[in-house]
Amino acid sequence: MWWAANMSSDPVGAAKHPPVVRAPNGVVDDGRKYWSAGKPYYDPSNIKVPTLLILAEWDADTPFYM
Numbered sequence: 001m002w003w004a005a006n007m008s009s010d011p012v013g014a015a016k017h018p019p020v021v022r023a024p025n026g027v028v029d030d031g032r033k034y035w036s037a038g039k040p041y042y043d044p045s046n047i048k049v050p051t052l053l054i055l056a057e058w059d060a061d062t063p064f065y066m
Helices: 001-010 010-015 024-034
Strands: none
Touching: 001 010
16 A cells, blocks of 8 residues: 555656655755754744744653753
């Protein structure tokens, strides 16, 4: 079911022999340019809309300083 849905949504990948699942890898480039270089992806001070931040009691992946 997943494979059929993927192939129907990506005719280029479906036309390859054998068919392939294509995925954007811009996030890999972002990681190389920003995360690995210690640069932020964005400037939080540019966020101009109301924002709610929630930290769950048992959220082990988000340190409190974040």
